Amino acid sequence: MLRQIEGSRAVAETVALCRPEVVCAYPISPQTHIIEAVGVMVKEGRLAPCEFINVESEFAAMSVAIGASATGARAYTATASQGLLYMMEAVYNAAGLGLPIVMTLANRAIGAPINIWNDHSDAMAVRDSGWIQLFAETNQEAADLHVQAFRLAEELSVPVMVCMDGFILTHAVEGVDLLDQATVDAFLPPYDPRQVLDVEHPVSIGAMVGPEAFLEVRYLAHLRQLDALHRIPVIAEEFAAATGRHSGGLVRTYRTEDAETIIVAMGSVLGTIKDAVDIRREAGERIGVVGITSFRPFPSVAVRQALAHAPQVVVVEKAFSIGHGGVLATDVAMALQGTDCVIREVVAGLGGRAITRESLVKLFYKATRGELGALLFLDLDVDVVDREIDRMKATRHSGPSAENVLRDLGEPRVGNLS
Amino acid sequence: MFQVRIHGRGGQGVVTAAEILSVAAFDEGRQAQAFPSFGSERTGAPVVSYCRIDDKEIRTREPVMAPDAVIIQDVTLINQVDLFSGLSPVGFILINTSRSFEELGLADLYSRFPREHLVTCPATEIALEHFQRPLPNAALLGAFAALTHEITLSAVQKAIRDHFAGVVGERNADAAAAAFAVIETPTEEFVRA
Numbered sequence: 095m096l097r098q099i100e101g102s103r104a105v106a107e108t109v110a111l112c113r114p115e116v117v118c119a120y121p122i123s124p125q126t127h128i129i130e131a132v133g134v135m136v137k138e139g140r141l142a143p144c145e146f147i148n149v150e151s152e153f154a155a156m157s158v159a160i161g162a163s164a165t166g167a168r169a170y171t172a173t174a175s176q177g178l179l180y181m182m183e184a185v186y187n188a189a190g191l192g193l194p195i196v197m198t199l200a201n202r203a204i205g206a207p208i209n210i211w212n213d214h215s216d217a218m219a220v221r222d223s224g225w226i227q228l229f230a231e232t233n234q235e236a237a238d239l240h241v242q243a244f245r246l247a248e249e250l251s252v253p254v255m256v257c258m259d260g261f262i263l264t265h266a267v268e269g270v271d272l273l274d275q276a277t278v279d280a281f282l283p284p285y286d287p288r289q290v291l292d293v294e295h296p297v298s299i300g301a302m303v304g305p306e307a308f309l310e311v312r313y314l315a316h317l318r319q320l321d322a323l324h325r326i327p328v329i330a331e332e333f334a335a336a337t338g339r340h341s342g343g344l345v346r347t348y349r350t351e352d353a354e355t356i357i358v359a360m361g362s363v364l365g366t367i368k369d370a371v372d373i374r375r376e377a378g379e380r381i382g383v384v385g386i387t388s389f390r391p392f393p394s395v396a397v398r399q400a401l402a403h404a405p406q407v408v409v410v411e412k413a414f415s416i417g418h419g420g421v422l423a424t425d426v427a428m429a430l431q432g433t434d435c436v437i438r439e440v441v442a443g444l445g446g447r448a449i450t451r452e453s454l455v456k457l458f459y460k461a462t463r464g465e466l467g468a469l470l471f472l473d474l475d476v477d478v479v480d481r482e483i484d485r486m487k488a489t490r491h492s493g494p495s496a497e498n499v500l501r502d503l504g505e506p507r508v509g510n511l512s
Numbered sequence: 513m514f515q516v517r518i519h520g521r522g523g524q525g526v527v528t529a530a531e532i533l534s535v536a537a538f539d540e541g542r543q544a545q546a547f548p549s550f551g552s553e554r555t556g557a558p559v560v561s562y563c564r565i566d567d568k569e570i571r572t573r574e575p576v577m578a579p580d581a582v583i584i585q586d587v588t589l590i591n592q593v594d595l596f597s598g599l600s601p602v603g604f605i606l607i608n609t610s611r612s613f614e615e616l617g618l619a620d621l622y623s624r625f626p627r628e629h630l631v632t633c634p635a636t637e638i639a640l641e642h643f644q645r646p647l648p649n650a651a652l653l654g655a656f657a658a659l660t661h662e663i664t665l666s667a668v669q670k671a672i673r674d675h676f677a678g679v680v681g682e683r684n685a686d687a688a689a690a691a692f693a694v695i696e697t698p699t700e701e702f703v704r705a
Contacts, residue, residue, distance in 0.1 A: 098534055098539075098544060262573050266546070266573075267535070268543075268546075269544070365572055366572045366573050368571050448574050
């Protein structure tokens with residue numbers, strides 16, 4: 095049923111339709127509304143049988159999810175930012191153990207300095223953990239991806255992270271067509287674990303593996319992710335057949351057929367990018383968009399097919415590897431090796447900085463004229479940066495940059511974390 | 513696309529107002545998107561929320577920077593926040609106050625925007641009258657419906673009743689109707705704009 099609903103609520107309702115048996119989470123902005131709503135549904139008996147386990151930290155949340163999943167329960171949790179970092183060890187363990195946990199990541203920047211707003215730094219921090227990472231463009235897709243995520247996770251025995259932009263999606267109220275129970279039940283069969291902890295038939299999982307076999311175990315994990323590259327589009331097609339909606343898949347293209355410049359991005363910024371591309375199209379420029387839904391596994395072949403005909407590719411991403419440059423851009427460059435594509439990296443939207451259509455239109459205007467450098471920070475306030483650089487040159491004891499920059503800007507500090 | 517920016521303070525239902533407006537538009541078969549200015553939602557702090565209404569898919573995720581209407585829930589923000597930034601030259605301004613634009617020192621707005629698009633509404637007083645709490649958001653949505661005709665009063669009232677259960681919803685819906693009437697049939701007592 096189509097409802098005007100908050101993104102977090104849409105995800106919570108959809109997760110409930112997936113019949114998780116154990117939900118464990120620790121609240122952190124901007125994930126909180128999701129978990130509150132799931133908790134209420136469990137308490138009211140609308141989601142049953144399901145145990146909602148209050149835990150004292152994110153480390154415990156993922157550890158409980160691991161225990162629950164290993165005993166054969168469908169397990170769900172959600173987190174963001176510092177919470178993800180706090181559960182990092184268990185995040186790797188969940189993947190290493192091959193446990194099909196589904197987790198919502200309400201994407202948020204990582205401190206210091208403290209910042210509760212959206213970017214993709216948290217997802218990038220666990221890029222190599224062995225989790226599948228799917229990025230939602232809209233709240234409709236965020237909701238739909240959760241159903242596909244449980245199916246994918248349980249088919250392959252790999253945990254899946256559904257990434258949705260914190261606040262921008264989680265707190266946005268918009269139309270979402272919620273599935274009904276029968277449709278979800280038909281699409282998502284009961285969890286049949288590949289391995290299960292059972293006191294009647296004791297086994298060990300997570301045993302020590304030495305140099306003689308660790309490489310092979312890791313390679314097998316890689317093969318499962320490569321398998322996912324085949325399963326993700328199939329599951330998306332089956333989902334489309336069942337619901338009439340095209341959510342998920344590996345990559346999605348927009349006006350790329352004759353494009354000479356293609357913008358690559360992930361998540362909710364794709365909407366604003368498409369609006370900006372339409373404006374430049376009206377001005378006669380050949381420009382298109384490729385949205386990447388599956389970041390891990392990275393769909394190199396699909397990316398190459400979507401991009402290789404374009405002379406120029408501009409990767410707009412909400413994260414970067416400090417001291418290097420774009421993370422997504424590096425993966426895109428790998429996928430395009432051997433082609434003549436010129437790749438431009440644009441870092442944008444860090445810590446919740448609004449990515450405006452106006453800035454994007456200017457960026458694309460420059461891009462189509464070949465005026466972009468290799469790495470650009472969109473809307474960087476150069477004056478503020480220069481003042482801090484001068485201060486650092488002038489005195490050894492120049493103090494913390496974050497506080498200095500805030501003082502230069504003369505803006506009130508935001509101290510609230512609710 | 514019609515874009516609305518709502519300014520107020522934490523605790524006044526600024527975020528809720530945008531959400532209710534979006535639900536009302538949705539109920540009338542339109543596409544709508546509501547979202548808060550994120551993070552600073554603590555009691556008393558300046559808060560901004562946004563609502564977009566359109567007849568086609570709304571893809572953009574940027575904050576509303578060029579609104580077609582601005583709703584000011586708390587008049588004490590006037591000297592603190594750039595309330596009218598980016599407002600369309602034919603935009604609407606709705607301020608929650610029992611005073612006039614002149615009394616607020618905002619008479620210069622008459623030269624920048626169509627006079628009939630600028631109204632004040634004593635929404636807090638209306639709220640106090642109807643449910644004894646100084647929460648002006650529902651009443652202001654009624655006034656917004658009367659001012660802009662972007663949404664009907666009945667859709668606003670339905671969305672209010674959907675959001676607030678029972679008697680609270682009824683009284684907020686009544687407050688919306690009262691504020692609607694104030695703007696539709698201005699009297700010297702309420703609107704001196």
